[in-house]
Amino acid sequence: MSEEFDPHLQELRRGTIVLACLQLLRTPGYGYGLLESLERHGFATDANTLYPLLRRLEKQGYLTSAWNTEDARPRKFYRTSADGIRLADVLHAEWRALTAAITSLADAPTSPEEH
């Protein structure tokens, strides 16, 4: 893909990561595991963006966390809180509204001169 469009694509994708994390973490998950799930679902994310983001969402109360020491490697598991679920629902509704809005642009091509 042309590099010239990258800044615009990044701009458009920004914010979708938060929604994706909140949805995926309705079942508890840990840093690297989440990174892989995001990738699998088509949200290419950098580790250095995701890890601080998880902390931030936890600080804002949208995620809760707990250390799991049962595995060979201790891991910090995050889970979407009740507030987080409400945020996810709002963001999701907004995303659907935007999708509808963008679709309507393609469906009804009216020139800006008409009122």
Next chain:
Amino acid sequence: MTTTLTQRYIDATVSSLPPDLQSDVRDELEGSIADAVAARTDQGEDPDGAEKAVLTELGDPAILAAGYADRPLHLLGPRYFLTWWRLLKLLLWIVPACALFGVGLAQALMGADVGTIIGEAIATSLSATVHLVFWTTLVFVVLERAGSETCSEWSLDQLPEARETGAGRSDLIASLVFAALLLGALAWDQLRGYVHVDGQGLAILNPDLWPWAMLGLIALILLEAALAVAVYAQGRWSTALAVVNTALSVLFMSWSLTLIGNDLLLNPAFMDHVLSDPGTDEELPRVLATAMTAGIIIISVWDIVDGWRKASRDRVR
């Protein structure tokens, strides 16, 4: 065992974090990096190469730490930039000029030679400028980090007024500089004198004017300066401002004409010195008084008329 790259990377990341975050971030980052390295070695990469690749992908530890600590990676963000820039511009209009003039005057009063006066004045105003920019910026950088919300929201009221002539910034600056020059000239006259006789400074204005008449004149000059600020702040002349301007001019006229009429304005010693010059007309004091009276009346009346003219023009627009 030597410290591994991963340990060094994690140390570099957590060292700048708040203490309560450090151990938690350290443990989590250790796990995440180990997970990522394991995922690569499972694919058949050699452990050293995998570790390097994972750490390279994580990028500069300072950026990662800023993300964890929610620290901005800029000196001044969009929230404060314009406030900072507006304040700085305003201060740069005022402070260096005042420093230049103030130091120049102080040096002159101390009897420094011209070279020293100019050098000191320029050096001080330069260092005042550097201090001004530094401290103003520092305050805003702290505000940016402290995250306080002192910036008022922009509203339509803040749109700059269409400036009428005589109400703009250059008029304000001219008025203020003129007032400062006048005060400086007064101080110079009274403290050092323009005319020197036998090594003694001779004031042109009567030293007996101090304190009341002189303080009155200083107050008038300061009020004129305040009027200029008021005109600038309103962006236009108004009836009220024209009234104040008229009052100030009338006060100045009565101040100076009363003193001239009673032969109190000029220093008698100075007049004696002038008259002692051979070939000076005996009539000189009378001519001088008449000329000054005429000049003061013409300037004051013109000033009054000018204020009303601008007020009526700005009202029509």
